[in-house]
Amino acid sequence: xxxxxxxxxxxxxxxxxxxxxxxxxxxxxxxxxxxxxxxxxxxxxxxxxxxxxxxxxxxxxxxxxxxxxxxxxxxxxxxxxxxxxxxxxxxxxxxxxxxxxxxxxxxxxxxxxxxxxxxx
Numbered sequence: 001x002x003x004x005x006x007x008x009x010x011x012x013x014x015x016x017x018x019x020x021x022x023x024x025x026x027x028x029x030x031x032x033x034x035x036x037x038x039x040x041x042x043x044x045x046x047x048x049x050x051x052x053x054x055x056x057x058x059x060x061x062x063x064x065x066x067x068x069x070x071x072x073x074x075x076x077x078x079x080x081x082x083x084x085x086x087x088x089x090x091x092x093x094x095x096x097x098x099x100x101x102x103x104x105x106x107x108x109x110x111x112x113x114x115x116x117x118x119x120x
Contacts, residue, residue, distance in 0.1 A: 025075075033074035037082050040070040044086075051087045053080075 016023070025033070043063035044052055052059035052067075060067065071079055 029073075033070075033078060036066075036070035036073040040066040041082075041086060042066075050090050052083050053087075 040052075040063060043066040044050070044059060047058075047062040049055050049059050049062065052063075074082070
């Protein structure tokens with residue numbers, strides 16, 4: 001076993017199209033990735049872990065087999081993205097709950113045309 005060997009398997013690298021761009025995963029591959037992600041996140045929820053990057057040791061100890069399934073079926077960039085998004089969604093939820101507790105009310109509707117940051 002060398003320095004760079006690993007016990008986890010990752011999906012094969014994406015195939016490259018004739019123009020040199022990687023070919024995106026198909027529907028079946030994406031479904032396997034999401035299934036692995038959901039199983040991993042369910043394990044994290046069961047163990048009270050929100051940030052599996054910040055609490056890496058705790059997450060690895062509690063959910064090692066689920067993590068292997070998640071990482072084996074998703075590109076590493078997707079794994080990182082989903083882990084960071086989980087934390088962001090949690091923080092967003094906590095902020096909304098805090099605002100509701102302070103009496104804030106949600107405004108109906110969407111940002112209309114011509115609003116700052118909107119394309120015409």
